[in-house]
Amino acid sequence: MTEQRGNWTSSAGFVLAATGSAIGLGNLWKFPFITWENNGGAFVLMYLVCIMAVGLPIMMAELLIGRSSQKSAVGALKEAVGPAWGVLGLWGVLCGFILLSYYTVIAGWSLFYFAQTVGWTAGGFPDGLQTGDLFGEQVSNPGLQLVMSLGFSMATVGVVYFGVQKGIERIARLFLPILFGILLLMLFSALQMEGSGEALAFVFRPSFSELEPAGILEALGHSFFTLSLGMGAMITYGSYIAKDQSIVKASAVIVVLDTVIALVACLIMFSVIFSVAGMAEQVGGSTVGMLFISLPQLFYTEVPFGTILGPLFYVLVALAALTSTMSLLEVVTSYVIDEHGISRHNATILCGAAVFVFTIFAALSFADVPVLSTLAVFEGKTGWFETADHFVSNWMLPTGGLGITIAAGWFMTREKSEAELVDATTPAWFSYGAWRFFIRFVAPAAISAIIIAVMFFGVDFS
Ligand code: TRP
Numbered sequence: 001m002t003e004q005r006g007n008w009t010s011s012a013g014f015v016l017a018a019t020g021s022a023i024g025l026g027n028l029w030k031f032p033f034i035t036w037e038n039n040g041g042a043f044v045l046m047y048l049v050c051i052m053a054v055g056l057p058i059m060m061a062e063l064l065i066g067r068s069s070q071k072s073a074v075g076a077l078k079e080a081v082g083p084a085w086g087v088l089g090l091w092g093v094l095c096g097f098i099l100l101s102y103y104t105v106i107a108g109w110s111l112f113y114f115a116q117t118v119g120w121t122a123g124g125f126p127d128g129l130q131t132g133d134l135f136g137e138q139v140s141n142p143g144l145q146l147v148m149s150l151g152f153s154m155a156t157v158g159v160v161y162f163g164v165q166k167g168i169e170r171i172a173r174l175f176l177p178i179l180f181g182i183l184l185l186m187l188f189s190a191l192q193m194e195g196s197g198e199a200l201a202f203v204f205r206p207s208f209s210e211l212e213p214a215g216i217l218e219a220l221g222h223s224f225f226t227l228s229l230g231m232g233a234m235i236t237y238g239s240y241i242a243k244d245q246s247i248v249k250a251s252a253v254i255v256v257l258d259t260v261i262a263l264v265a266c267l268i269m270f271s272v273i274f275s276v277a278g279m280a281e282q283v284g285g286s287t288v289g290m291l292f293i294s295l296p297q298l299f300y301t302e303v304p305f306g307t308i309l310g311p312l313f314y315v316l317v318a319l320a321a322l323t324s325t326m327s328l329l330e331v332v333t334s335y336v337i338d339e340h341g342i343s344r345h346n347a348t349i350l351c352g353a354a355v356f357v358f359t360i361f362a363a364l365s366f367a368d369v370p371v372l373s374t375l376a377v378f379e380g381k382t383g384w385f386e387t388a389d390h391f392v393s394n395w396m397l398p399t400g401g402l403g404i405t406i407a408a409g410w411f412m413t414r415e416k417s418e419a420e421l422v423d424a425t426t427p428a429w430f431s432y433g434a435w436r437f438f439i440r441f442v443a444p445a446a447i448s449a450i451i452i453a454v455m456f457f458g459v460d461f462s
Contacts (some may be wrong), residue, residue, distance in 0.1 A: 051259055183316065
């Protein structure tokens with residue numbers, strides 16, 4: 001042991017950091033889009049079921065594997081479950097590496113839109129500007145993409161460099177309350193708009209005739225992504241939890257906060273969309289459409305206090321993304337620290353730089369660059385970015401998640417998992433027997449359904 005392992009300073013610090021990891025582009029960018037595509041209500045209800053039946057038990061499983069061994073993904077699985085399970089940890093580290101490499105690119109876009117909206121607030125929204133064209137120009141500008149991704153990458157490295165307490169926990173404590181504050185302001189403004197009634201009905205009034213079976217699997221797949229599960233991120237964060245904190249309580253808080261924020265993001269976006277005539281027909285078609293094409297303009301034409309909320313909104317996106325990217329980099333970095341005995345400072349810079357090489361590929365895949373923008377491994381996915389996203393969301397997260405349920409449910413001893421979940425801090429509503437049933441049977445069956453759907457029925461989660 002060259003360096004002492006970090007620890008969260010308090011239960012609240014840990015919960016904020018893990019919630020920050022969970023809340024990210026998945027909540028603000030992906031969830032509203034897939035909810036829209038799947039016609040709201042019934043899909044949202046299925047999503048809630050998946051979160052409770054699959055997401056929550058796996059969250060507990062990952063945290064307990066981390067805490068019982070006090071090691072990052074690879075070492076934790078080896079120690080808590082068995083030596084061969086280190087492979088599953090490596091799979092997770094690789095997944096974190098790839099996900100971080102392209103997530104950073106989208107995070108970079110939030111910086112561009114922040115700068116734009118600040119300009120529009122100061123100088124007025126330009127007459128006749130087509131935000132669709134603006135988006136196209138920014139993604140296909142290689143220099144701009146590289147600068148923004150590099151900026152974001154350096155911010156991520158800058159946080160992780162200072163470690164668990166002085167970096168990750170400190171930033172999470174500072175930024176999460178700001179993020180909640182901005183979202184509340186936006187929700188308040190959105191609910192004043194005339195489309196808010198329709199938005200509430202769209203999200204909360206289920207109509208099962210409009211839900212396709214593939215939608216259920218999409219809800220399940222997204223519950224993994226949004227809770228940062230299936231790749232050892234929560235194992236890593238769990239390894240810094242003190243023994244006197246309740247994993248059960250913390251898991252419940254993280255899962256509830258992540259879900260509430262995802263629903264709030266939907267209400268905000270849909271209230272705006274339903275308030276503008278013809279907008280509901282226009283939106284959709286692409287995931288980026290809502291966040292980076294429709295909304296930028298609507299802030300200046302429709303949203304009450306939009307000139308202030310516009311720039312604030314993109315700050316929110318950037319903060320949400322940063323608290324996720326730092327958790328992704330921590331997965332990779334902590335593995336290098338724990339398993340290869342490299343100091344945190346060196347490990348952070350090494351991993352950050354290695355990931356950035358692939359971020360360059362992802363950033364350039366929207367410009368006209370041979371191979372990077374034309375790569376076609378999976379049907380219907382062109383370019384490095386789409387290929388990586390498809391591989392992570394459809395293959396790596398579900399298989400990693402399945403591995404974790406099997407590791408925790410079937411290969412870890414009952415005594416070990418029970419000792420982590422049940423102690424004086426455990427809330428009365430928790431039943432160890434129920435958890436064990438979900439982790440051994442319900443979750444693996446549900447995830448197997450995802451994998452089968454991806455392999456044989458062409459369902460696509462990216
Ligand atoms: N949960 C993040 C989001 O919703 C994305 C994510 C998936 C993630 N796996 C992760 C973030 C692991 C950090 C660590 O945007």
